[in-house]
Amino acid sequence: MSVYLYNTRNRSKEEFKPLNDKEVTMYCCGPTVYSYAHIGNLRTYIFEDLIANTLRLAGYKVKHVMNVTDVGHLTSDGDEGEDKMLKAAEREKKSVMEIAKHYEDTFFRHTSELKLKRPTIVCRATEHIKDMIDFVKDLEDKGFAYFSNGNVYFDTAKFPKYGCLSGQNRDDLKHGARTEQDVNKRNASDFVLWFTSSKFENQILQWESPWGMGYPGWHIECSAMSMKYLGERIDIHCGGIDHIPVHHENEIAQSEAKLGHEWVNYWVHMEFLNTKNGKMSKSTGGKTTIDTLREEGYEPMVYKYFTLTSHYRSAAVFSIEAMDGAKKAYENLCDFVAEFKAKASNFSLNEDETKELEILKSEFNNYLFDDIKTPLAISHMWGVLKDNKKSDALRLAYILHVDSVFNLGLKDVEAKKGDTIEITPEIEELLEQRKIARAEKNWAKSDEIRDKLQALGIGVKDLPNKEIELIKL
Numbered sequence: 001m002s003v004y005l006y007n008t009r010n011r012s013k014e015e016f017k018p019l020n021d022k023e024v025t026m027y028c029c030g031p032t033v034y035s036y037a038h039i040g041n042l043r044t045y046i047f048e049d050l051i052a053n054t055l056r057l058a059g060y061k062v063k064h065v066m067n068v069t070d071v072g073h074l075t076s077d078g079d080e081g082e083d084k085m086l087k088a089a090e091r092e093k094k095s096v097m098e099i100a101k102h103y104e105d106t107f108f109r110h111t112s113e114l115k116l117k118r119p120t121i122v123c124r125a126t127e128h129i130k131d132m133i134d135f136v137k138d139l140e141d142k143g144f145a146y147f148s149n150g151n152v153y154f155d156t157a158k159f160p161k162y163g164c165l166s167g168q169n170r171d172d173l174k175h176g177a178r179t180e181q182d183v184n185k186r187n188a189s190d191f192v193l194w195f196t197s198s199k200f201e202n203q204i205l206q207w208e209s210p211w212g213m214g215y216p217g218w219h220i221e222c223s224a225m226s227m228k229y230l231g232e233r234i235d236i237h238c239g240g241i242d243h244i245p246v247h248h249e250n251e252i253a254q255s256e257a258k259l260g261h262e263w264v265n266y267w268v269h270m271e272f273l274n275t276k277n278g279k280m281s282k283s284t285g286g287k288t289t290i291d292t293l294r295e296e297g298y299e300p301m302v303y304k305y306f307t308l309t310s311h312y313r314s315a316a317v318f319s320i321e322a323m324d325g326a327k328k329a330y331e332n333l334c335d336f337v338a339e340f341k342a343k344a345s346n347f348s349l350n351e352d353e354t355k356e357l358e359i360l361k362s363e364f365n366n367y368l369f370d371d372i373k374t375p376l377a378i379s380h381m382w383g384v385l386k387d388n389k390k391s392d393a394l395r396l397a398y399i400l401h402v403d404s405v406f407n408l409g410l411k412d413v414e415a416k417k418g419d420t421i422e423i424t425p426e427i428e429e430l431l432e433q434r435k436i437a438r439a440e441k442n443w444a445k446s447d448e449i450r451d452k453l454q455a456l457g458i459g460v461k462d463l464p465n466k467e468i469e470l471i472k473l
């Protein structure tokens with residue numbers, strides 16, 4: 001079955017064709033660990049995880065690489081301002097490494113509470129400085145980088161494709177640049193590959209380099225680490241839409257300048273989670289985290305369910321009313337599952353149901369294969385769950401399939417206690433005898449067994465497909 005994804009690079013939905021049939025390579029820009037990831041950031045990671053799961057559903061193996069930015073990201077993506085990590089260390093009176101460890105640990109606790117699979121490789125910028133220095137040296141040797149007043153810059157004038165992802169051209173960028181200009185740059189769109197102490201004397205984390213003691217610019221880490229772990233061409237590169245105009249343009253420029261060929265086949269970007277008042281952002285105090293949500297009564301699975309009700313390429317608006325709605329829906333979902341588990345656990349699917357299950361699963365899968373259409377997949381799910389003509393066993397098998405992709409914790413929901421029927425050997429024997437009696441049209445015997453079962457507190461309802469439903473009396 002083909003998977004379709006929207007490729008930002010070509011502004012179109014395209015059939016996904018992997019470079020290598022055996023394993024899809026996927027790189028996702030990870031967190032800058034100077035504060036807690038807010039729930040908007042996590043919406044992006046939830047969808048990245050779902051893309052990987054969808055590809056697995058289609059039969060691919062996925063190698064998913066995520067970086068952790070623990071050095072180099074300044075308060076503006078365009079290299080201006082202070083170092084985010086340093087600012088946090090000053091604010092919290094801790095060392096930069098303590099800050100990085102604390103926020104990285106919390107990030108992975110949150111992603112695991114959201115039941116996201118840990119990426120195949122998680123790589124920290126501070127552990128890949130040599131890879132970055134080698135990369136910058138190579139760019140310098142190839143004539144794409146220049147040294148100016150202590151810093152090494154990428155010369156975007158040497159890369160005519162600059163702006164290809166966002167559709168901007170370099171001249172627009174020059175005229176449109178809002179921030180004060182770094183006078184050391186040759187072009188407004190040039191960006192720093194390596195900073196030295198001549199510019200940021202208070203930078204605590206510094207490394208020896210051919211240009212003096214210093215530290216990397218933010219963009220170089222993603223190119224260096226993705227190339228190290230995924231090779232010179234990769235299938236999919238993901239991130240939030242804010243990364244399109246600066247960070248990903250810069251990643252493309254430096255990577256393709258080094259390689260001399262195209263680097264990423266599919267660029268996939270997630271729209272933002274906003275508040276009613278506008279953008280939710282870490283740097284402007286987006287304070288809602290998985291922990292604060294839980295304190296307000298919304299478990300991580302409720303938030304995850306909420307994110308799945310909108311498409312990854314549509315902005316979503318966070319509000320307490322929306323969370324209340326998601327909480328109710330998620331509880332409802334768990335109730336259905338608990339009930340199915342109570343009633344259906346002792347029955348297997350008959351042949352017709354097995355066929356029907358395959359059809360339902362492929363309908364559900366197709367919504368995901370078509371550019372991850374989660375709202376349609378969710379509405380398919382509700383359609384199946386609420387269809388009383390379908391047996392509990394069928395609906396249970398279907399919802400467990402849904403859960404194998406969405407990971408909403410449904411497989412761990414316990415069977416509804418009050419309705420649980422324990423099938424003892426005695427009951428099993430009576431049910432078998434009743435089945436035989438009915439097959440022989442011996443209704444008197446069948447009624448006699450029904451009475452015996454009733455005496456044991458169990459009602460029997462005959463369903464049209466010769467299946468039965470047991471009811472706790």
Ligand code: AMP
Nearest residue numbers: 031032040041044239240241272273280
């Ligand atoms: P950061 O840690 O700030 O580098 O961001 C981590 C990820 O979250 C990146 O892929 C961003 O593009 C993404 N992101 C940032 N803000 C939001 C938001 N409000 N909604 C969804 N994704 C976001």
Ligand code: ZN
Nearest residue numbers: 029030222247
């Ligand atoms: Zn990146």
